[in-house]
Amino acid sequence: xEKKGKGNRLKRSERxxxxxxxxxxxxxxxxxxxxxxxxxxxxxxxxxxxxxxxxNFIGFExxxxxxxxxxxxxxxxxxxxxxxxxxxxxxxxMMAALALNRRMVGKTVYRVILYLPAVSSxxxxxxxxxxxxxxxxxxxxxxIEQFFGVKGPNWLGDPxxxxxxxxxxxxxxxxxxxxxxFLAGLQNIPKEYYEVVDVSGGNAWHKLTxxxxxxxxxxxxxxxxxxxxxxLQAFGDQFIITGLGPEHSAMTVVYYLWExxxxxxxxxxACAVAWVLSIFIFVITLIQFKTSKSWVYDGNG
Amino acid sequence: MKVHxxxxxxxxxxxxxxxxxxxxxxxxxxxxxxxxxxxxxHAQIFPPQWIPDPFLLDAYEEVWEVAPLLSxxxxxxxxxxxxxxxxxxxxALAAFAFAKMDLPKKNLLFMALLSSMxxxxxxxxxxxxxxxxxxGLVDTFIPLIVPGTLGNITMMFFFRQYxxxxxxxxxxxxxxxxxxxxxxxxxxMLPAMKPAIAAQVIFWFMGIWNDFMGPLIYLDSEENYTxxxxxxxxxxxxxxxxxxxxxxxxxxxxxxxxxxLYVCFQRYFVDSMVVSGIKG
Numbered sequence: 001x002e003k004k005g006k007g008n009r010l011k012r013s014e015r016x017x018x019x020x021x022x023x024x025x026x027x028x029x030x031x032x033x034x035x036x037x038x039x040x041x042x043x044x045x046x047x048x049x050x051x052x053x054x055x056n057f058i059g060f061e062x063x064x065x066x067x068x069x070x071x072x073x074x075x076x077x078x079x080x081x082x083x084x085x086x087x088x089x090x091x092x093x094m095m096a097a098l099a100l101n102r103r104m105v106g107k108t109v110y111r112v113i114l115y116l117p118a119v120s121s122x123x124x125x126x127x128x129x130x131x132x133x134x135x136x137x138x139x140x141x142x143x144i145e146q147f148f149g150v151k152g153p154n155w156l157g158d159p160x161x162x163x164x165x166x167x168x169x170x171x172x173x174x175x176x177x178x179x180x181x182f183l184a185g186l187q188n189i190p191k192e193y194y195e196v197v198d199v200s201g202g203n204a205w206h207k208l209t210x211x212x213x214x215x216x217x218x219x220x221x222x223x224x225x226x227x228x229x230x231x232l233q234a235f236g237d238q239f240i241i242t243g244l245g246p247e248h249s250a251m252t253v254v255y256y257l258w259e260x261x262x263x264x265x266x267x268x269x270a271c272a273v274a275w276v277l278s279i280f281i282f283v284i285t286l287i288q289f290k291t292s293k294s295w296v297y298d299g300n301g
Numbered sequence: 302m303k304v305h306x307x308x309x310x311x312x313x314x315x316x317x318x319x320x321x322x323x324x325x326x327x328x329x330x331x332x333x334x335x336x337x338x339x340x341x342x343h344a345q346i347f348p349p350q351w352i353p354d355p356f357l358l359d360a361y362e363e364v365w366e367v368a369p370l371l372s373x374x375x376x377x378x379x380x381x382x383x384x385x386x387x388x389x390x391x392x393a394l395a396a397f398a399f400a401k402m403d404l405p406k407k408n409l410l411f412m413a414l415l416s417s418m419x420x421x422x423x424x425x426x427x428x429x430x431x432x433x434x435x436x437g438l439v440d441t442f443i444p445l446i447v448p449g450t451l452g453n454i455t456m457m458f459f460f461r462q463y464x465x466x467x468x469x470x471x472x473x474x475x476x477x478x479x480x481x482x483x484x485x486x487x488x489x490m491l492p493a494m495k496p497a498i499a500a501q502v503i504f505w506f507m508g509i510w511n512d513f514m515g516p517l518i519y520l521d522s523e524e525n526y527t528x529x530x531x532x533x534x535x536x537x538x539x540x541x542x543x544x545x546x547x548x549x550x551x552x553x554x555x556x557x558x559x560x561x562l563y564v565c566f567q568r569y570f571v572d573s574m575v576v577s578g579i580k581g
Contacts, residue, residue: 014403017482021398022410024391028451033417036425036432043428050431096322099315106316112567113323116330119563119570122511123529124552127536128333131545137345139332146348172326180570233421236513240533257423262518267427274424281421 044271051265062272072273074248075256076280081163082252083231085170090223093175097182098212111183115176126240129169130156133241156242159249166237166250178223185219186212217296225288232281253277337361337549344545360550367538369523370551373531374558380442380527381509384449385502391452393498396460397490401472402482411461414454430518440521449509456501463497464490500569503562510559528555 044062048055066072096114100107117125132140133155141152155165193211202210235254242250244259251259253273261270331351336344337360338353365371398404399411433444467490475485491498516527526534535551563570 011403014482015405018398018402018404021394021402021482021486022404024387025395025414025452025454025457026410028391028448029414029417029454032425032429032448032451033420036428037420039428039432040424043431048431050434096319099319102312102315104312104315110319110323112564113326115563115570116560117326119507119559120330121529121532121552121555121559122513123532124333124555125329127532127548127552128329130536131336131548132329132332137543137545139349142347142349172329175326229421233423239513239517240536254423261427261430267431270427271424274421274427278420278424282419285419 040271040274043268044275046268047266048268048271049264049266055268058268062269063276066269066272066276071248071251072253072256075251075253078163078248078250079232079234079252082166082170082234083228085167085174086224086227086231088167089171089174089178089227090220092171093178093182094216096175096179097186098208100179101183101186111176111180114179117173117175118177122236123240125169125173126237129165130241133165157246159246162242162245162249166242169237169241174227181219181223182216185216189215215297218298221288221292221296225285228284228288229281232277232284333549333552336545337553339546341543341546345543357546360544360546361554364535364547364550364554367544367547368535368551369526369531370528370535370554372524373526373528376442376525377510377527377529380445381506383446384509385505387450388453388505389456389498389502391450392454392457392501393460393491393494394486395452396457396464397486399457400461400464401467401469401490415458418454426514426518433519439519440525441519442525444519445512445515453505456505459501460494460497463494467493496569499566503566503569506562507559 045057045059046055047058047061096110100110132138135141135152135154135157138155140155144150144152153161155161189212193215194207197207197211233254234252235258238245238250238252238255239258244251244255254277257270257273257277260266260273332349335351335353338356338358339350340355340357340359343350343353343355399407404410429444429448430439433439438444471489471493472485475489480488510528512527513529513533516530520526520530523531523534532551532555536548539545539547
């Protein structure tokens, strides 16, 4: 009887300590997530403007205005277009990972160099590429003229080229990260699978197409999910390198939100954009999870 | 013998290809460094000059006076240090509780925290700005410090994964010796988590150093600018006069701390990637 009482007391003290340990992070969750999420939902239903001082309830008016604004759809289109960089980056990263997944002198050096852009200061990289892409004095167009004798494109000033310029930068910056993930994935493939191919008389090409590439599907899934969530929130590069771009050709959804909030001070509309974006991210992620069952290898055959 | 030769040939081909790839990846950095050691004239001559001649340090000397880079570095550290110190402690405590302790409705509490990662940060950004504004705290570091000191859910998740590999026997033994939960955390858990803490702190530091949108929204006066805002200011002021060597010198300076961290702690980058990315 006494022993049980002591056990209960210990259990109670453990629970008390545990609740105390999670208290700070829960305080953050409740205040900076739950509370402000509810606040944001409320604001999205008002004409909250901190410049004009209005904050009247207007129902779904903000959502209606955004969804009928051609500029919003353009920014969504731009954002999706820029995400073309995800498959391109994956392709290059996969080739690099396959090349480096072997015993070879100097492979660490290549790995470090490819990852370098990912560990550089963001604004520095943006300013560097802004300089490289400069139509007149940028080194890229100088090289094009030097070696091909033609004038290069106006990388940041031509609405048809701006997005391609941003994709090149994105692939360059993100490739090292994806390659490290792929290298880790490659090392997780059990050796026996390759031995089976050997026994049944397959060659290196069979190993690649029947074992390596399909077995990497959980990694592709992770890279695509995180890439899409990050890509839908693109903002900084555009803000620094191109601004809105010629004819708003570089305006992303978050950039659109930023304009609503911090150029027009229309906080209600900015919150509504944030919610439209969240719903969009949620639906896309859900679709990816649902379809993943048909193509992601889950270890059960 | 034949297999051996074939393997060597493959390696040689890969070396050639990877050298070309590596040089392409490095080319922007080479141009950044090269420009930063030139004068304004030589930065723009055709054909491009790869090795600066004359080789000048002027941009590195003058850049500090053109833009508030030094106070930018200082301000970024003022934000990073308390956030990393308290935020890491808070994340580690919560991770310990979720991994090793008995809590009522533990899984529900844990999943609720994780679910918040699905909502993009811009959702809570606007009302937060409004509330900090009403409190008169815009253009101070408070909005950039306070939320982070309470923890970081990604970090907490990573720590919890890591702690599942620490044997419970260690905790049981300490309990028999009459150690309290704080002692167990401080004497056993923290030391066991050292590599995970190192990796996560480096990543978080990079995130704070590179944060652009937060400071852009909250900090108005130049003396409060973080390193990223100071860099942007440098570019805004120097581009009209084509002072590209200066801008590139500033860019190099802002990259240096991150590159030093990367070179010194390269192992952690790969480790934390593997755990958080694939097994997590």
